Amino acid sequence: MPGPAVEAAARGGGGDHGHVHDHDHDGGGGKGAADWEKTYLDVLGICCTAEVALVERLLAPIDGVRAITVVVPSRTVIVEHDAAAVSQFHIVKVLNKAGLEASVRAYGSGGAGAGGRWPSPFIVACGALLLASLFAPLLPPLRWLAVAAACVGAQPMLLRAFAAAGKLTLDINILMLIAVAGAVALGSYTEAGAIVFLFTVAEWLETLAYTKASAGMLSLMSAVPKTVVLAETGQVVGLRDVAVGAVVAVRAGEVVPVDGVVVGGQSEVDESSLTGESMPVPKHPHSEVWAGTMNLDGYIAVRTTALAENSTVAKMERLVEEAQNSRSKTQRLIDSCAKYYTPAVVVLGAGVVLVPLLLGARDLKHWFRLSLVLLVSACPCALVLSTPVATFCALLREARMGLLIKGGSVLESLGEIRIAAFDKTGTITRGEFSISAFSVVGDKVELSQLLYWVSSIESKSSHPMAAALVEYSQSKCIQPKPENVTEFCIYHGEGIYGAIEGKDIYIGNERVLARSSCQHQTDDAGLNNKEGVSTTGHVICDGDLVGVFSLSDDCRTGAAEAIRQLRSMGIKSVLLTGDSAAAAKRAQEQLGGVLEELHAGLLPEDKVRLVGDLKARAGPTLMVGDGMNDAPALAAADVGVSMGLSGSAAAVETSHAALMSGDVLRVPAAVRLGRRARRTIAANVAASVGAKAGVLALSLAWRPVLWVAVLADVGTCLLVVLHSMLLLRVRDHPQQGRACGSKPGRPCCATAKAKSPAARCQSAGAPKKIAAVRVHQAGRLAGGEKAKDCHCCPKQGGKAPEGSVVIAIPAAKDAAGGCCGGGVGKASCDAASNNYPTTSTPAAGEDEVCVVISARSPCCSKARSRSGSPKDAAGAAGCKDGAMCCSGGGGRDGGMSSALVC
Numbered sequence: 001m002p003g004p005a006v007e008a009a010a011r012g013g014g015g016d017h018g019h020v021h022d023h024d025h026d027g028g029g030g031k032g033a034a035d036w037e038k039t040y041l042d043v044l045g046i047c048c049t050a051e052v053a054l055v056e057r058l059l060a061p062i063d064g065v066r067a068i069t070v071v072v073p074s075r076t077v078i079v080e081h082d083a084a085a086v087s088q089f090h091i092v093k094v095l096n097k098a099g100l101e102a103s104v105r106a107y108g109s110g111g112a113g114a115g116g117r118w119p120s121p122f123i124v125a126c127g128a129l130l131l132a133s134l135f136a137p138l139l140p141p142l143r144w145l146a147v148a149a150a151c152v153g154a155q156p157m158l159l160r161a162f163a164a165a166g167k168l169t170l171d172i173n174i175l176m177l178i179a180v181a182g183a184v185a186l187g188s189y190t191e192a193g194a195i196v197f198l199f200t201v202a203e204w205l206e207t208l209a210y211t212k213a214s215a216g217m218l219s220l221m222s223a224v225p226k227t228v229v230l231a232e233t234g235q236v237v238g239l240r241d242v243a244v245g246a247v248v249a250v251r252a253g254e255v256v257p258v259d260g261v262v263v264g265g266q267s268e269v270d271e272s273s274l275t276g277e278s279m280p281v282p283k284h285p286h287s288e289v290w291a292g293t294m295n296l297d298g299y300i301a302v303r304t305t306a307l308a309e310n311s312t313v314a315k316m317e318r319l320v321e322e323a324q325n326s327r328s329k330t331q332r333l334i335d336s337c338a339k340y341y342t343p344a345v346v347v348l349g350a351g352v353v354l355v356p357l358l359l360g361a362r363d364l365k366h367w368f369r370l371s372l373v374l375l376v377s378a379c380p381c382a383l384v385l386s387t388p389v390a391t392f393c394a395l396l397r398e399a400r401m402g403l404l405i406k407g408g409s410v411l412e413s414l415g416e417i418r419i420a421a422f423d424k425t426g427t428i429t430r431g432e433f434s435i436s437a438f439s440v441v442g443d444k445v446e447l448s449q450l451l452y453w454v455s456s457i458e459s460k461s462s463h464p465m466a467a468a469l470v471e472y473s474q475s476k477c478i479q480p481k482p483e484n485v486t487e488f489c490i491y492h493g494e495g496i497y498g499a500i501e502g503k504d505i506y507i508g509n510e511r512v513l514a515r516s517s518c519q520h521q522t523d524d525a526g527l528n529n530k531e532g533v534s535t536t537g538h539v540i541c542d543g544d545l546v547g548v549f550s551l552s553d554d555c556r557t558g559a560a561e562a563i564r565q566l567r568s569m570g571i572k573s574v575l576l577t578g579d580s581a582a583a584a585k586r587a588q589e590q591l592g593g594v595l596e597e598l599h600a601g602l603l604p605e606d607k608v609r610l611v612g613d614l615k616a617r618a619g620p621t622l623m624v625g626d627g628m629n630d631a632p633a634l635a636a637a638d639v640g641v642s643m644g645l646s647g648s649a650a651a652v653e654t655s656h657a658a659l660m661s662g663d664v665l666r667v668p669a670a671v672r673l674g675r676r677a678r679r680t681i682a683a684n685v686a687a688s689v690g691a692k693a694g695v696l697a698l699s700l701a702w703r704p705v706l707w708v709a710v711l712a713d714v715g716t717c718l719l720v721v722l723h724s725m726l727l728l729r730v731r732d733h734p735q736q737g738r739a740c741g742s743k744p745g746r747p748c749c750a751t752a753k754a755k756s757p758a759a760r761c762q763s764a765g766a767p768k769k770i771a772a773v774r775v776h777q778a779g780r781l782a783g784g785e786k787a788k789d790c791h792c793c794p795k796q797g798g799k800a801p802e803g804s805v806v807i808a809i810p811a812a813k814d815a816a817g818g819c820c821g822g823g824v825g826k827a828s829c830d831a832a833s834n835n836y837p838t839t840s841t842p843a844a845g846e847d848e849v850c851v852v853i854s855a856r857s858p859c860c861s862k863a864r865s866r867s868g869s870p871k872d873a874a875g876a877a878g879c880k881d882g883a884m885c886c887s888g889g890g891g892r893d894g895g896m897s898s899a900l901v902c
């Protein structure tokens with residue numbers, strides 16, 4: 001039996017997947033041979049995976065059909081076909097001839113079917129006849145009514161059974177019909193009627209449940225209008241014909257048809273279909289808007305930034321579709337078991353009759369009955385559905401929360417996460433920088449000249465800092481002229497380079513200073529001491545430092561709470577940032593010290609390596625990031641979550657899940673749901689296997705009862721579906737989640753409260769020492785090429801990426817009592833026991849300063865014994881009692897968790 005959702009490339013191979021149209025019939029035709037169209041069909045006759053093969057065998061031979069996708073959980077068949085060669089109605093007709101009850105889904109209408117709401121006349125008649133037949137003890141001929149009930153109710157089953165038999169597929173309908181025939185042959189008419197009635201009623205109830213689930217699916221993909229109004233001319237054109245850069249008009253109450261930027265008017269837009277966020281978002285010129293969101297009030301003119309088929313909502317739709325088709329590990333395992341289960345049980349059923357028959361057993365009726373029970377139990381329906389339905393519901397729930405998960409296996413991994421790594425800029429923080437200072441160094445250039453250069457070059461960068469710098473210049477009445485920039489280049493983790501008016505200009509952090517071979521000793525102490533500074537930037541013109549600036553960025557609302565929630569679930573959080581140690585530190589302060597580790601100054605490849613280390617050290621790793629520099633790390637993590645709408649396209653592309661809003665609290669919620677889905681699947685599997693085992697045990701221990709077997713089969717099917725649907729009702733955030741996160745005006749709730757002992761500890765001693773960290777780092781990197789040769793504490797075996805700053809976080813005083821996990825050596829352990837940051841002097845001949853800013857969790861002896869090097873052992877031994885452990889338990893690569901600054 002094939003999987004519950006199988007994509008069958010039927011014809012013409014897998015050509016261009018990028019160009020897929022929705023199923024509008026009028027807009028599509030006559031554009032040449034390759035006008036592929038996608039038709040969505042509700043097919044009520046799909047009971048379980050058995051019908052997948054049937055649907056494929058029916059549709060694949062049709063000319064003009066390119067691909068068939070069967071989504072069992074939502075009973076949807078998606079057919080990609082050439083509209084000119086084969087119409088939707090022909091496809092529907094073929095399916096209906098096989099009794100599959102197919103209908104074309106109208107765009108925006110509720111899913112699985114118009115016919116689902118009330119039981120079909122067949123079911124009603126079957127029930128009525130069966131009820132009447134129960135009076136047979138009073139009037140014996142009434143018992144024939146039960147046979148009539150079976151005949152009437154079995155009509156739809158018969159059609160499907162014939163179609164399946166014709167295609168040489170053994171499906172549930174055939175099995176049930178054999179059981180009915182057997183019951184009649186045995187003279188148990190009531191039982192025959194009961195089998196049919198139970199089966200059809202259960203099927204109907206299942207359909208009802210599915211309808212509900214897939215209706216949610218469709219409301220998620222809110223209907224994007226097919227036509228748009230061009231703002232300038234008022235002309236109405238087809239959505240597909242809208243070019244990038246066209247300006248379209250969106251009136252109040254209309255759905256935004258394309259992704260774009262507002263160029264006129266203002267309004268509030270409901271983005272809940274994309275982000276799951278119910279608060280309307282105000283839009284004014286320069287705001288971004290997305291297709292599929294609802295313009296609530298006011299008129300806006302939108303300049304499109306993407307073709308309709310590349311809009312975010314179209315991508316979402318494709319993602320959700322693909323997610324339904326990708327099978328998880330558990331699902332694959334179950335499917336391959338199911339493949340052997342049915343034939344095995346059918347053979348067993350035959351054997352149970354044949355062997356006693358050949359041996360001349362007396363009680364043949366008993367064996368025949370047992371054989372029928374086995375046949376009925378041969379459908380692994382509930383087991384096969386146990387995973388996909390739960391996955392479908394969980395994915396749907398996540399999507400409604402604004403998190404698009406690319407498949408069941410990702411969901412499965414999400415439930416296993418042990419450690420979470422967060423990017424800083426744009427993930428933990430808003431990525432909305434404000435410039436706190438911008439000054440000229442030396443007298444080579446004027447401020448206005450400098451701002452003009454910087455803003456012109458930054459206009460070409462998509463880094464969050466760039467937008468702030470451009471805006472700052474504009475606020476000083478200086479207009480950037482990106483067209484004057486003749487050369488442009490991005491150095492990841494460093495900054496940018498641009499040539500303008502014959503000048504070579506570098507903008508970025510200390511690394512860029514080194515790159516530009518600027519000999520200037522950085523002297524930005526004045527900037528550093530300012531309250532709230534996070535990042536310092538440099539402008540180098542033709543090898544001379546000509547400007548410095550500082551920017552700050554606030555934490556996202558709920559970031560601290562999200563990390564705290566993760567911690568309460570046993571998941572540690574670490575920070576991986578390309579930004580400076582000072583900025584990392586500031587974020588940590590704002591968060592109230594909730595992060596276990598900070599890693600700063602990382603290049604994209606360092607992030608990948610650290611994610612690999614986390615995986616080896618702690619197990620399944622979650623990575624949340626937004627930038628281009630996060631993309632490789634997102635791919636490397638077990639689950640990479642990108643910040644969808646605000647994040648870079650590369651991050652969204654390589655991640656396993658995309659968060660459509662800036663609400664980081666969705667991350668712990670998603671993990672919770674992932675865990676819940678795992679439990680649901682486990683319970684489903686247990687119930688479906690248990691039911692079959694129970695029927696078998698009952699048959700052997702007492703006597704085989706057919707209707708009990710049928711009830712167990714269809715009953716567990718129904719149970720599995722209903723149980724899975726509970727996932728749809730999981731609440732977004734637990735109560736505590738919202739409590740402080742939603743208070744406006746506070747960047748991070750933890751900062752405001754500053755209740756945690758860690759935070760108190762920090763405010764006592766940390767900031768001063770932290771400044772020392774930064775100075776050391778800056779000093780080192782400003783040294784030009786030396787930065788390249790310097791390894792951070794080589795004793796660590798190079799675990800800490802070159803040039804990075806690793807800081808273990810101040811611990812709560814009451815958490816003392818651990819040990820030093822290793823890597824940092826004795827000096828640091830001693831430092832650690834002081835509970836505040838300490839700088840140890842460099843050992844002779846070493847160009848490094850190891851800084852330990854204490855640590856968080858007490859580590860266990862197990863972790864200690866694992867650290868291999870004698871040096872580590874010595875370090876561990878030196879700080880047995882009272883000393884703190886380097887966070888992360890100082891496991892195999894405890895070096896990573898220590899604080900090292902060269």
Ligand SMILES: Nc1ncnc2c1ncn2[C@@H]1O[C@H](COP(=O)(O)OP(=O)(O)OP(=O)(O)O)[C@@H](O)[C@H]1O
Pocket residue numbers: 423424425426458461462463465466492493494495496507508509535536537576577578579580602603604627629
């Ligand atoms: N366009 C730019 N203008 C000025 N400085 C830049 C620019 N791009 C990068 N930088 C400098 O390079 C540093 C590292 O950038 P990178 O994109 O790797 O990380 P980030 O976005 O700051 O942090 P995170 O990794 O947390 O997202 C920045 O902190 C900044 O100092």
Ligand SMILES: [Zn+2]
Pocket residue numbers: 047048172379380381382
């Ligand atoms: Zn079934």
